Amino acid sequence: MTTTASAPVPRPGVMEISAYVPGKDGAGFSGRIFKLSSNETPLGPSPAAIEAYRHAAEHLELYPDGQATELREAIGAVHGLNAANIVCGAGSDELLGLICRCYLGSGDEAIITEHGFLVYRIQIMASGAAPVTVKEDDCRVNVDHILAAVTEKTKAVFIANPGNPTGSYVPMSDIRRLHAGLPAHVLLVLDAAYAEYVRRNDYETGVELVSANRNVVMCRTFSKAYGLAALRVGWLYGPAEILAALNRVRGPFNMTVPGLAAAAAAVRDQAFVEKAVAHNSLWLEKLTHAFEAIGLKVTPSVANFVLIHFPDLDGKRAPDADAFLSSRGYILRGVAGYGLPNALRMTVGTEEANRGVIEALGEFMAQNGGQA
Ligand SMILES: *Cc1c(COP(=O)(O)O)cnc(C)c1O
Secondary structure: OOOOOOOOOOOOOHHHOOOOOOOOOOOOOOOOOEEOOOOOOOOOOOHHHHHHHHHHHHHOOOOOOOOOHHHHHHHHHHHOOOHHHEEEEOHHHHHHHHHHHHHOOOOOEEEEEOOOOHHHHHHHHHOOOEEEEEOOEOOEOOHHHHHHOOOOOEEEEEEEOOOOOOOOOOOHHHHHHHHHHOOOOOEEEEEOOOHHHOOOOOOOOOHHHHHHOOOEEEEEEOOOOOOOHHHOOEEEEOOHHHHHHHHHHOOOOOOOHHHHHHHHHHHHOHHHHHHHHHHHHHHHHHHHHHHHHOOOEEEOOOOOEEEEEOOOOOOOOHHHHHHHHHHOOEEOEEEHHHOEEEEEEEEOOOHHHHHHHHHHHHHHHHOOOOOO
8 A cells, every 4th residue: 555644654553552651750849759659669679789780880891691591590590490481671561562562463452451550551552452451340350351351352461460550469269260261372461570579378470370381471570579670670481482482572682781680689689588578568567557547448459569549529539649748758659540540559668758658648638628
């Protein structure tokens, strides 16, 4: 077909994408800022990772190992996985994009859930496919709704487990039931970005399901519990034939030398991760109780953040709370873009930050009227 466009035109779907809006960083607010908007760890990375990063600075003229061999082997050793079934990416965001580029195209559908991570929708649309959104039950993924949405066009299903921004999780028995109900050619993507934080007996990352099947992959990240968000390191565990596709399409040097080195050191320092998880578990519970005690609803969370629901009352809604907290230096995440206009997501912070938010929200809820 000849085209008469007077300028280059992006592929269908691209201009319909709503660009990702990251959590606010406190710019524009004066005074001390507590950034609790991007699920970054308050403990920073392992000192061993920082040391490895500094060491890597000595030879910046050299290309990285395009196979990320050392990092894949370190991950494999810690998780008991075959390094040949691991591929590393510039954050799991890159890996999610690669999955879409390799497995989705125009005319295809991919299923996501009501409050699912927005990167899925963006990458699905960027590949020319159509995202199909299914309802959640009160911020919980319902696998029956997903199965009911499968059509002949369905090529992939994306689930964050635990979910972001909900913090809820799908028990492994439900994930297995979902997988059992999917046609063999549909790819099930399990995004376990927050897996390190979960302390539930009926939760699993999905490793066994990946090992036993040809149509399941699991994505992980060094951005959250490992505290290396700045370096952009993620990984995916999957069947060899899927990796053969992803490895053809990914950039040959998609990782950086400092990122690879720091991540390898970080994954070997599991004692540090345990400390981060212990801090998180303690405060997850304290924050939830404190917010419930002042009349707020909190979605039960197994991740490193809580989703706080505000009353449907003038002056007490989420945007009012957001403005109130921001003016005191506490930057939370508005989640209207996730279909939750009256909720805020708060990352578990330092003790000081957490106590500060508890106190500030107490004041906010106690003040009468607001704009009413
Ligand atoms: C933070 C997050 C990721 C990780 O993204 P990176 O690109 O690895 O930093 C992936 N999935 C979900 C659901 C997340 O919240």
